[in-house]
Structures are given as structure tokens and as C-alpha cells.
Amino acid sequence: xxxxxxxxxxxxxxxxxxxxxxxxxxxxxxxxxxxxxxxxxxxxxxxxxxxxxxxxxxxxxxxxxxxxxxxxxxxxxxxxxxxxxxxxxxxxxxxxxxxxxxxxxxxxxxxxxxxxxxxxxxxxxxxxxxxxxxxxxxxxxxxx
Numbered sequence: 001x002x003x004x005x006x007x008x009x010x011x012x013x014x015x016x017x018x019x020x021x022x023x024x025x026x027x028x029x030x031x032x033x034x035x036x037x038x039x040x041x042x043x044x045x046x047x048x049x050x051x052x053x054x055x056x057x058x059x060x061x062x063x064x065x066x067x068x069x070x071x072x073x074x075x076x077x078x079x080x081x082x083x084x085x086x087x088x089x090x091x092x093x094x095x096x097x098x099x100x101x102x103x104x105x106x107x108x109x110x111x112x113x114x115x116x117x118x119x120x121x122x123x124x125x126x127x128x129x130x131x132x133x134x135x136x137x138x139x140x141x142x143x144x
Contacts, residue, residue: 004030005110011086012098013043025097027104029055029111033133034120037111039086041097051088052137059108059117061086062101075101 061073
């Protein structure tokens, strides 16, 4: 069985209303952490930064504003559903990214074929995977 899905998309990093630039972002989904997706942002001149958050949040965020706290996702225009904004925040610092919804949907469709949404619990030895995933997330946070 295939155990991961990944894709690379281009996102606009919105520095201010006047300044933005495009960056590659790696999307990754793994069966060993079936509830999460990881986005690795490759900012020029900086080390890659990875954020992990719920796959369901990404699914919901392409259709309507959602998220609470550190991660918020919303379509730029709920009528067209062509682009979404992803806001990441740590304390007072925040970063805003704009991404096309079609590549996100293509990625999410591939994750759903690997593990259908709502079926994450059916994975074998889920508790061990969850413990490993939590350890990895905590390690990523302390390293970042």
C-alpha cells in the first residue's frame, strides 16, 4: 500500500498589500499521521518551514472560512472558489499566503483515495501511529 501523497504548489507570500512573491510549497500527507497534512514553505534565503495541521481544516477551508488560532483558511471569493488565503500565526507574528484552490483539491483528492476522509481510525495500529505523530509534531515545534 502506498503510504504517502505529496505535491508541490506555488503560493504567493503576501508580505504587505504592495509586496508579494511566489514560493514553492510542498504538500505532504502520510498514513502514519492520517489526520494531518504538512505544508513545507521554501522561503528564499531561509530554511524551509513546515506547518502541520488537520486535513479536514484544509478540506473545509477551500469552501468556507474556517480555522481557529494559529491556522486560518478561507476562499478569497466564496462565489468563485478559485483561490484561498492561508494565515499562519505564532504570537503576534503572522504570514499570509494565497494559493489556487484547484491544486489543493487535486492533492486532497489523492489523500482521500489513500485514506478516505472519516476513515482515518481504520488504519492498523492507529494508537502507535498517533503517538509517533505527536512525538514528531512536538519535535518539529521545538526545532522550529
